[in-house]
Amino acid sequence: MSDSSRTYDVIVLGAGPAGENLADRTRAAGLTSVIVENELLGGECSFWACEPSKALLRPVVARADALRVPGFRRTAEGPLDIPTVFAHRDKIAVNWTDDDQVDWLKSVSVDLVRGHGRLDGPRQVVVETREGDSVRLTARQVVGVATGTVTAFPDVPGLDSVRPWTNREATAASEVPDRLAIVGGGVVAVEMATVWQALGSQVTLLVRGNEVLNRMEPFAGKMVAASLEEAGVDVRFEVTVTEVARRDGPDSPVHITLSTGDSVTADEILIATGRAPHTADIGLETVGLTPGGWLEVDDTYRVKGIEDGWMYAVGDVNHRALMTHQGKYQARIAGAIIGARAQDEPLDTEKWGAHSSTADHTAVPQVVFTDPDVTCVGLTTARAEATGRQVDVVDFDLAHLAGSVQYAEGYRGKARMLLDPERGTVLGVTFVGPGVQELLYSATVAVTTEATVEQLWHAVPAFPTISEVWLRLLEAYRDRAE
Structure with missing residues (x-):
């Protein structure tokens, strides 16, 4: 066992997208930075979540789109080439190697220490490396925590013994189970139900409440659930799992007992009931914080309760918005703030300032790739x-667009725009339908900038595209006002 010690301006715990961006931005601000990671650089998103899941979803959704296009249906009616789908997923995940990420880190002059990092008092991090060495890191300025989240397991008798799938197994598996039970009704649950049903599993989706995607507009969840049922998924609402067991040995089917008294038998069970902060074993107790908790931050991403403000937290771990793109946004802002404070420069926290976290509060975009x-x-x-906010609600049936008719026969979709009734500004937008993910950035710009109806009237959408929905929403609002 050998010991070493090093000093940097900034230490970052966690090399997912948020951690990588924080290290990069503080280095760009002229500070020395080191990143600590015990697994793969790129984190959950690159290897077990966003990227491999979308690689699995893309052929599924593309085939569904093709089946709605006249002249192409016969070609699209056959089964998916499953080995090729998995091979493409493996390619996107770089076969679970991070050499390219290591090269990138070197290119931006950020050091890397591989191993499990734990806080050991103010501005101190001790890393137990894979080789069994101990490295002590000291931060002159900041320790940034970007350790992300892990699966939050429900308290179900027998769950530990059945080797449940998490998002990791669901996105990395290379064999299709005959029967898959999915517990949950959120984004991971519906996306993985979409994938595995299309790949040949008989999927049972067990939802505790009475809808899926319950944080979104109700019509979104209803349309997704209806589509899953049409695809053959057995969707069951208002059920909870009370017990699970592999009764006939470790490789036997999973017997799932439900609160309704019914039971489900599956070859694998995927737990997709939520996420928990990955902070249980990073030494929070050494700096006066509770292990295993979310890290509450102020609007400059400083962790509350830390004397002298030397700890920051970005990404999922601060519980503001559990999405990769938002964590990267936070890291960019926090990196600029850390750099400014290190140079004793004033912060520009006005709405459009370089150190403002505006988007965290008003415009968090999300896509569900179903x-x-x-x-x-x-x-x-x-x-x-x-929140007691008064809004004007404007709905439009996307099937009435010339662009949607061009996109697919029998197109089904819906748009909703929320407006401030006094100012006429856009407060929120939801789109549901094939291909609408490409509308999201325009919606994000409209919400972030508080665009008004009068301004949007002069932003002309191209014909015939689905983006013409903006014009139709404005017309519906105008006609109702008249």
Whole structure:
């Protein structure tokens, strides 16, 4: 066992997208940075979540789109080439190697220490390396925590003994189970139900509430659930799992007992009931924080409760928005803030300032890559009601667009725009339908900039594209006002 010690301006725990961006931006601000990672650089998103899941989803959704295109249906009616789908997924995940990420880190002059890093008092991190060495790191300025999240397992008797799938197994598996039970009704649950049903599993989706995607507009969940059922998924609402067991040995089927008294038998069970902060074993107790908890931050991403403000947290671990793109946004802002504070420069935290976290509060975009796609940004009607916000709600049936008719025969979709009734500004947008993911950035710009109806009237969408929905929403609002 050998010991070594090193000092940097900034230490970053976690090399997922948020951690990588934080290290990069602080280095760009002229500070020395080191990143600590115990697994693969690129984190959950690159290897077990966003990228491999979308690689699996793309052929599924493309085939669904093709089946709606006249003249192409016969070609698309055959089964998916499963080995090729898996091979493409493996390629996207770089066969679970991170050499390219290591090369990138070197190119931006950020050091790397591989191993498990734990805080050991203020500005101190001790890393137990894979070789069994101990490296002590000291931060002159900041320790940034970007350790992300892990699967939150429900308290179900027998769950530990059945080797449940998490998002990792669901996105990395290379064999199709005959029967797959999925517990949950959120994004991971519906996306993985879409994938594995199309690949040949008989999927049973077990949802605790009465809808899927319950944080989005209700029509979004209804349309996705209906599509899953049409594809053959057995969707069961208002059920919980009370017990699970592989009764006939470790490789036997999983017997799942439900709160309704019914039971389900599956070859694998995927737990997709939520995420928990990956902070249980990073030494939070050594700096006065509770292990295993979310890290609450202020609007400059400083962790609350830390004397002298030397700890920052970006990405999922701060529980503001559990999405890769938002974690990267936070890291870019936090990196600029850390650099400015290190140089004793004033912060520009005005709405459009370099150190403002505006988008965290008003315009968090999200895509669900199902069939149909779901995209949303800003307020939903339920959120507006819960906060007492008055909104004008404008709906439009996407099937009435010339662009959607061109896109697919029998197109089904819906758009909703929420407006401030006094200012006429866009507060939230939801689109559901094939291909609507490409509308999300325009919606995000509209919400972020608080675009008005009068301004949007002069942003002309091309004909015949699905983006013409913006014009139709504005017309519907105008006609109702008249």
